[in-house]
Amino acid sequence: MSPFKYGCTVSDEFFCPRPELERRLAGHIKSGQHVAVVGPRRTGKSSLVLETARKAKGYSLFHVDFLDVRSRAEMCKRMVASLSRLEATDSWFSKMMKMLVRLRPTLSIDPRDGSPTICIDTREAAALGSLDCILDALVAQTARRKVCVVLDEFQDIMDLDDGENVLAIMRSRIQLDSRTPYIFLGSVRHKMLDIFLDSRSPFYHGAALFDVGDIKADDFYRFLCRRFAVGRRSFPRESFDAIAAAVRNTPGYIQEVSDALWQSSKAGDTLQVSDIAKSLDVIFARESEHYSFAIRQLTALQVQVLTAISTRGGKEIYSGDFLTAASVKSTASVKRAMSRLIDEGLVYFTDGEYRIDNPFFAEWVKRR
Ligand SMILES: Nc1ncnc2c1ncn2[C@@H]1O[C@H](COP(=O)(O)OP(=O)(O)O)[C@@H](O)[C@H]1O
Ligand SMILES: [Mg+2]
Structure with a gap:
């Protein structure tokens, strides 16, 4: 288990x-x-x-x-x-x-x-x-x-x-x-x-x-090492740092990647940075039906805007550059699409940019 x-x-x-x-x-x-x-x-x-x-x-x-x-x-x-x-x-x-x-x-x-x-x-x-x-x-x-x-x-x-x-x-x-x-x-x-x-x-x-903020990196790293050690996997610090950076230190996502790493390894293994990509495939395999379902609920315009955020990032989404990336004609269309994406909880605004809530979904959308 x-x-x-x-x-x-x-x-x-x-x-x-x-x-x-x-x-x-x-x-x-x-x-x-x-x-x-x-x-x-x-x-x-x-x-x-x-x-x-x-x-x-x-x-x-x-x-x-x-x-x-x-x-x-x-x-x-x-x-x-x-x-x-x-x-x-x-x-x-x-x-x-x-x-x-x-x-x-x-x-x-x-x-x-x-x-x-x-x-x-x-x-x-x-x-x-x-x-x-x-x-x-x-x-x-x-x-x-x-x-x-x-x-x-x-x-x-x-x-x-x-x-x-x-x-x-x-x-x-x-x-x-x-x-x-x-x-x-x-x-x-x-x-x-x-x-x-x-x-x-x-x-x-x-x-x-x-404010709960982040779990202290050293504490969370030590905690995860102990969890991996239960099944005799070793977990180098650089692997933890790479995962934490990719998911903006979100504990739930760090644990999700850890679980995927666990599933795709065996006792005695060392979980290298290069194994993380493999663990993403495990997550996509589990979640792709949910992701496809979420996409099917959206209009073509909303998918274009979502995809542009995943590839280009969500800063200045009313700029000409963003409109081009999303192949959208007007800022009004972007506004309409964003309103739905936010309502659905797929996208949120923080620190001056729109972000796709789930980093795995964001990566999946980007690769589509
Ligand atoms: N203190 C913690 N120790 C280990 N994992 C944690 C901790 N807090 C959160 N997590 C991870 O994040 C996930 C979501 O936690 P939760 O408390 O439901 O977050 P929130 O209420 O903020 O949505 C958990 O399933 C777990 O994977
Ligand atoms: Mg909660």
Whole structure:
């Protein structure tokens, strides 16, 4: 079995310790300070926060992920499922069933891990007042015991039809819950800043910003060497540096390449820089169907713009040079294409340039 994990949160031996961040975050949890952890996807926000919250002595964990949530009903359902995981005892389930009786809860099994969970009917979940009822149940718990509340991909709430209203309801409850640490995580920077730094937002100044940055190269290198050593592979520093540079130090992508290197090597091997290209082929073989699917969802114009970013880079995309590279006639067309590419999460803007979010997808597009 591969000693590497990517595309999920990591814990225990799969988690490379980040002692400084863990210490600072643990301090915020203890003092009940609300924090907003903002940073690109796959940089280890969820893993860091969950690992730290799990280690916080005496705290129960309430974790709900709002990624791609489409309606208030779905949001309520996710929150109820998270509430039911606050404690793994029969008495807790019966208590929850009573507290949420208005929402007609039923016991069911979580298909992901077979654990018991509580479901609520979609119609009940969509009813006005159900969110208040769930927040009341949560706050009733935080008044009684120490709970660390983790709200993941929080910015996706803004995309609900009544997102502003939902945020206002949440803020009004959270405001009364001053001793409980609320940790808001978000991968879409501008949306998170709108929520926490715009004076018109209900969450204006509602949390201290917390940046996770990169995992220290020396620490991550040592961590990966130990993982490779489990299967007697040696991993020279220059191979690590080459991978890290290619994927802009993103831990999730570094682990993905490491896993591909692992799959295409055997005990006793040394993983050279020259092996990295081979590992990309492993990744393309695994992912090409997803990549082709993503491409098929786009118009010809959008594909041209995406391809131009992959070959030429995403600086000055309204220049004549870019238009030529993309074979596009007008800047208006580029603008239209970009808007869709950004909405789809394929491209994002940072440090004065547009970038393709996934570096492997970018390379695949470039080679097409
Ligand atoms: N501390 C860490 N140690 C080892 N790998 C990590 C660490 N943090 C992140 N990763 C890698 O990044 C991937 C994504 O982590 P995750 O916490 O889900 O990031 P985010 O929440 O920022 O999207 C993980 O599957 C793992 O491969
Ligand atoms: Mg996450």
